[in-house]
Amino acid sequence: MSRLDVRKTYKLYIGGAFPRSESGRSYEVVSASGEFLANVSMGSRKDVRDAVGAARSAQRGWAAATAYNRGQVLYRVAEILEGRRGQFVDEVAAAEGLTPRGAAASVEAAIDRLVWYAGWTDKVAQVLGNLNPVAGPFFNVSVPEPTGVVGVLAPQGSSLLGLVSVVAPVIATGNTAVVLSSADRPLPAVTLGEVFATSDLPGGVVNIITARTAEVAPWLASHRDVNAIDLTGAAGVDDLVWGELEAAAADNLKRVLRPTVAGNVAVEPDWSADPGLGRLRAFLETKTVWHPKGI
Amino acid sequence: MPTFEYAPAPESRAVVTIEKSYGLFIDGTFTRPKALFDTINPADESVLAQVTQAGPRDVDKAVAAARRAFDGEWGALSGAERGKYLFRIARILQERAREFAVLETLDNGKPIKETRDVDVPVAAAHFFYHAGWADKLEHAGLTPSGGPLPRPHGVVAQVIPWNFPLLMLAWKIAPALATGNTVVLKPAETTPLSALLFAQVCQQAGLPAGVVNILTGDGRTGQALVEHPDVDKIAFTGSTEVGKAIARSIAGTTKKATLELGGKAANVVFDDAPIDQAIEGIVNGIFFNQGQVCCAGSRLLVQENVHDQVVAKLKRRLETLRVGDPLDKNSDLGAINSRAQLERITRLVDIGVAQGAQRWSPECSLPATGFWFPPTVLTGVAQTHRVATEEIFGPVLSVLTFRTPAEAVAKANNTPYGLSAGVWTEKGSRILWMADQLKAGVVWANTFNRFDPTSPFGGYKESGYGREGGRQGLAAYVTTSPRTPSSTTGDTR
Numbered sequence: 001m002s003r004l005d006v007r008k009t010y011k012l013y014i015g016g017a018f019p020r021s022e023s024g025r026s027y028e029v030v031s032a033s034g035e036f037l038a039n040v041s042m043g044s045r046k047d048v049r050d051a052v053g054a055a056r057s058a059q060r061g062w063a064a065a066t067a068y069n070r071g072q073v074l075y076r077v078a079e080i081l082e083g084r085r086g087q088f089v090d091e092v093a094a095a096e097g098l099t100p101r102g103a104a105a106s107v108e109a110a111i112d113r114l115v116w117y118a119g120w121t122d123k124v125a126q127v128l129g130n131l132n133p134v135a136g137p138f139f140n141v142s143v144p145e146p147t148g149v150v151g152v153l154a155p156q157g158s159s160l161l162g163l164v165s166v167v168a169p170v171i172a173t174g175n176t177a178v179v180l181s182s183a184d185r186p187l188p189a190v191t192l193g194e195v196f197a198t199s200d201l202p203g204g205v206v207n208i209i210t211a212r213t214a215e216v217a218p219w220l221a222s223h224r225d226v227n228a229i230d231l232t233g234a235a236g237v238d239d240l241v242w243g244e245l246e247a248a249a250a251d252n253l254k255r256v257l258r259p260t261v262a263g264n265v266a267v268e269p270d271w272s273a274d275p276g277l278g279r280l281r282a283f284l285e286t287k288t289v290w291h292p293k294g295i
Numbered sequence: 296m297p298t299f300e301y302a303p304a305p306e307s308r309a310v311v312t313i314e315k316s317y318g319l320f321i322d323g324t325f326t327r328p329k330a331l332f333d334t335i336n337p338a339d340e341s342v343l344a345q346v347t348q349a350g351p352r353d354v355d356k357a358v359a360a361a362r363r364a365f366d367g368e369w370g371a372l373s374g375a376e377r378g379k380y381l382f383r384i385a386r387i388l389q390e391r392a393r394e395f396a397v398l399e400t401l402d403n404g405k406p407i408k409e410t411r412d413v414d415v416p417v418a419a420a421h422f423f424y425h426a427g428w429a430d431k432l433e434h435a436g437l438t439p440s441g442g443p444l445p446r447p448h449g450v451v452a453q454v455i456p457w458n459f460p461l462l463m464l465a466w467k468i469a470p471a472l473a474t475g476n477t478v479v480l481k482p483a484e485t486t487p488l489s490a491l492l493f494a495q496v497c498q499q500a501g502l503p504a505g506v507v508n509i510l511t512g513d514g515r516t517g518q519a520l521v522e523h524p525d526v527d528k529i530a531f532t533g534s535t536e537v538g539k540a541i542a543r544s545i546a547g548t549t550k551k552a553t554l555e556l557g558g559k560a561a562n563v564v565f566d567d568a569p570i571d572q573a574i575e576g577i578v579n580g581i582f583f584n585q586g587q588v589c590c591a592g593s594r595l596l597v598q599e600n601v602h603d604q605v606v607a608k609l610k611r612r613l614e615t616l617r618v619g620d621p622l623d624k625n626s627d628l629g630a631i632n633s634r635a636q637l638e639r640i641t642r643l644v645d646i647g648v649a650q651g652a653q654r655w656s657p658e659c660s661l662p663a664t665g666f667w668f669p670p671t672v673l674t675g676v677a678q679t680h681r682v683a684t685e686e687i688f689g690p691v692l693s694v695l696t697f698r699t700p701a702e703a704v705a706k707a708n709n710t711p712y713g714l715s716a717g718v719w720t721e722k723g724s725r726i727l728w729m730a731d732q733l734k735a736g737v738v739w740a741n742t743f744n745r746f747d748p749t750s751p752f753g754g755y756k757e758s759g760y761g762r763e764g765g766r767q768g769l770a771a772y773v774t775t776s777p778r779t780p781s782s783t784t785g786d787t788r
Contacts, residue, residue, distance in 0.1 A: 127436065128436070128767075130765075130766060132747065132749040132750045132751070132765055133749055134745070134747035134749055134750050135420065135747055135749075136745070136747070138742070138745065140747070140749075140750050142750070142751050142765060142766075142767060147755075227756070241547065242547060243546045243547015243548070244546070244547070246542075246546035246547055247542075247543045247546035247547070249542075249546075250539050250542035250543040250546065251539065252711070252756070252757060253535070253538065253539060253542060253554070253556075253756065253757045253759065253760065255760055261549065276439060276442075276775075277439075278775075281770075285736065285755050286736065286751050286753070286762050286767045287730075287735070287736060287737075287738065287755075288736065288737050288738070288750055288751050288752070288765075289730045289737075289738045289740060290737070290738070290739045290740060290742055290745050290750070291726065291740040291741060291742065292741055292742050
């Protein structure tokens with residue numbers, strides 16, 4: 001007799017906990033071939049508000065952690081992800097309609113990307129900061145600092161590699177993130193939340209909301225306590241105009257990372273390309289400190 | 296003790312020739328003056344000259360000229376040759392420094408001491424610094440070694456304020472040209488003259504036509520310029536309100552922007568600070584340029600136990616400040632730039648007093664004509680008072696107190712702005728801790744209001760985004776995305 005498997009309840013990840021949406025809503029997620037996978041929480045404006053609060057509370061401590069410490073935590077995320085490789089391969093294959101081999105390659109690339117960013121945490125300041133030879137008797141140094149709380153529209157297509165590629169550079173430098181997962185392919189994102197929860201990553205550093213992107217993204221874009229927003233995941237969403245999100249973001253002068261645009265249409269980037277420093281730079285501020293020299 | 300009176304020591308106006316009227320500088324030549332409006336000397340309200348209000352058609356012409364230069368001669372030039380033009384400009388600014396200083400003082404109202412010793416020499420230094428970058432951009436760390444070279448955006452629209460007219464022009468034009476862009480710049484409505492004199496410098500330097508275009512006018516000109524469809528990048532220094540409007544107007548386009556906006560800097564004085572030095576820093580922080588500085592140290596946060604001592608010494612020092620004729624070499628404070636600004640300062644200070652602050656100014660006789668406001672200290676200011684939260688942009692210092700470093704940080708950061716901050720203490724570890732905690736783009740420790748072309752300047756939060764100066768400032772003027780006109784790959788604005 002075959003055993004009936006125990007299914008998982010897919011919930012939000014906010015402040016280190018796994019609540020259902022405060023709205024009580026859920027929506028059905030199906031595989032690339034149309035089979036039922038799960039009912040996931042349908043996040044709401046208030047879930048965004050709670051997540052921003054959690055991200056704000058966590059930001060100071062995360063930014064104050066040593067870069068070495070943040071690097072080890074990110075590496076730990078990669079370790080736990082590696083340990084759950086099989087689960088992610090299944091979820092990515094179902095979500096994206098990939099062959100097991102294709103899904104495995106994508107999961108491995110996601111793990112390797114985390115390792116890559118883990119190594120960046122204690123090098124960013126050396127590469128992007130410097131002393132400035134001012135014309136006077138002053139010590140003058142410029143260093144990059146995290147922007148603060150970053151809203152992230154995760155890509156709609158690449159459910160794990162794309163997600164990791166947008167979240168890792170945000171948190172590597174000491175920002176905290178409120179992430180709207182892919183709307184139609186949210187399961188790897190929820191499972192990634194479980195990885196974060198067991199990786200020494202402080203609660204609130206990453207918050208993941210599964211939701212209809214067009215419904216909640218405007219609330220994230222206009223939220224006054226969010227310092228920056230990554231619009232990558234606006235590509236491929238019906239009823240969502242990324243320019244409107246950028247306009248809403250201007251209310252408190254959020255830093256905006258625009259989606260990749262080709263032929264005037266937002267498109268999802270090629271996640272296999274070398275990431276470069278662009279995503280790290282996008283959520284950093286340069287602080288310059290002066291002090292006189294003298295005896 | 297005998298009192299020695301200062302004899303008048305005015306700088307001669309004769310060093311600079313001001314035309315009766317000015318056209319626009321488009322495509323290397325001046326247009327015929329039309330649609331004229333006055334620019335006045337705020338120290339005596341006399342008309343200095345009339346300048347042209349540029350309309351939408353002028354904006355079209357200037358942008359087209361900049362585009363032709365970018366697609367043509369300027370775009371084809373090597374970095375080394377671009378740099379040589381910038382070196383030439385730097386040298387001409389130095390050669391004609393006194394002319395610029397006098398003109399700037401006449402049009403702006405700031406003391407000659409400042410234009411002569413800060414505005415003009417630092418403007419020349421910006422051109423000299425950026426000249427050297429023009430042929431070294433591949434070493435600036437903007438792109439990975441071996442990767443694509445950083446490329447200019449194309450036509451850059453630049454809109455600058457009236458508080459440092461020539462210096463802001465230099466901050467904008469020098470990095471734009473060093474990286475290979477072409478420029479259409481609009482100086483502030485009330486201070487157009489130094490930009491028009493700079494246009495003559497471009498001619499003297501033999502800068503190819505269209506590389507720099509100068510459009511005078513009011514906010515309508517600025518709006519038409521930043522909203523022009525053939526502009527690739529915007530650099531704006533001014534109010535947060537206008538900055539937000541610009542951010543909205545470019546939303547959903549491929550235009551990039553850097554915004555350098557308002558501030559409400561905290562200048563934090565601990566009880567172990569070198570008090571006499573701190574007093575000088577406080578005075579420089581808020582009374583430099585009549586406090587019309589976006590990074591001015593307008594909120595003095597004093598540790599409670601030294602509040603009375605600091606305020607007493609500060610008042611004694613302010614009594615020695617000389618307010619008057621901006622052209623007089625002994626003047627410490629000059630005129631407020633415009634009637635509108637004077638009214639804003641007056642209104643906010645009145646509100647501060649109505650909300651419970653105590654107002655104090657030294658005895659000083661202000662000229663009968665022109666726009667003048669005495670150096671003013673507001674004590675007993677609470678966090679909620681409007682003079683503690685809103686940018687006054689005038690010679691007005693709001694004094695607040697704190698007890699612990701944590702409280703100082705909380706109060707200093709309790710503002711939507713984040714441009715600059717000051718810290719005064721003899722304890723090194725506390726300086727570094729404070730510097731880490733303060734949410735500000737520039738932190739001056741045991742000093743204030745220092746500027747240098749090698750040192751990046753710009754804000755956190757609603758003080759804007761992007762940096763000007765230094766290696767980091769170059770990033771705003773280049774793109775590293777693939778060379779297809781319709782494609783932008785994850786560039787921040």
